[in-house]
Amino acid sequence: DAGVTQSPTHLIKTRGQHVTLRCSPISGHKSVSWYQQVLGQGPQFIFQYYEKEERGRGNFPDRFSARQFPNYSSELNVNALLLGDSALYLCASSLDRSWGGYTFGSGTRLTVV
Amino acid sequence: GESVGLHLPTLSVQEGDNSIINCAYSNSASDYFIWYKQESGKGPQFIIDIRSNMDKRQGQRVTVLLNKTVKHLSLQIAATQPGDSAVYFCAENMGYREGAQKLVFGQGTRLTINP
Numbered sequence: 001d002a003g004v005t006q007s008p009t010h011l012i013k014t015r016g017q018h019v020t021l022r023c024s025p026i027s028g029h030k031s032v033s034w035y036q037q038v039l040g041q042g043p044q045f046i047f048q049y050y051e052k053e054e055r056g057r058g059n060f061p062d063r064f065s066a067r068q069f070p071n072y073s074s075e076l077n078v079n080a081l082l083l084g085d086s087a088l089y090l091c092a093s094s095l096d097r098s099w100g101g102y103t104f105g106s107g108t109r110l111t112v113v
Numbered sequence: 114g115e116s117v118g119l120h121l122p123t124l125s126v127q128e129g130d131n132s133i134i135n136c137a138y139s140n141s142a143s144d145y146f147i148w149y150k151q152e153s154g155k156g157p158q159f160i161i162d163i164r165s166n167m168d169k170r171q172g173q174r175v176t177v178l179l180n181k182t183v184k185h186l187s188l189q190i191a192a193t194q195p196g197d198s199a200v201y202f203c204a205e206n207m208g209y210r211e212g213a214q215k216l217v218f219g220q221g222t223r224l225t226i227n228p
Contacts, residue, residue: 042218
């Protein structure tokens with residue numbers, strides 16, 4: 001079975017631009033969460049979506065937004081990119097909406113220059 | 114602020130020895146903890162979880178111990194193998210009581226296995 005797939009794997013953007021990151025969860029998984037991982041640190045929670053509704057939001061500015069589609073795939077959007085947004089963005093999916101045992105994708109490495 | 118933290122950023126052990134990775138948390142009401150392993154270039158991989166109604170839980174070659182009195186948990190890996198080399202994170206699900214997932218991760222401990 002395919003795991004959690006994220007696209008693109010790498011991208012480079014300029015400050016002020018907008019970016020859309022995509023995630024396809026494991027088949028049957030209805031919960032999708034997004035995390036930001038800065039080099040050398042643990043992942044930091046951004047959003048959780050379950051059954052297409054936002055279930056939680058981390059301490060990120062409104063420049064960050066997300067949505068979940070009827071097929072449970074998800075997009076993370078970041079507007080007005082800053083240098084500090086450079087990080088690995090991880091998507092994770094699970095069957096249960098509260099179980100901590102996610103399956104993570106390999107992430108999208110975003111570099112803002 | 115961060116509610117979980119690891120004691121050591123790095124740990125080096127001999128192949129075949131047991132490894133113990135420690136983690137402390139600050140909120141006495143915390144009730145659900147998870148351990149993840151992250152290899153270079155990959156996303157974190159779930160290892161084992163434990164709820165606050167348990168003191169110990171075992172998996173394949175791993176044991177997690179939870180000491181609620183001193184707000185400490187540890188991950189023990191038996192007979193460490195080269196494939197165990199990775200960064201290990203403890204995490205707490207801050208959204209558990211609301212039926213959600215909001216994991217707060219510690220800084221991570223890099224485990225290196227010496228041949």
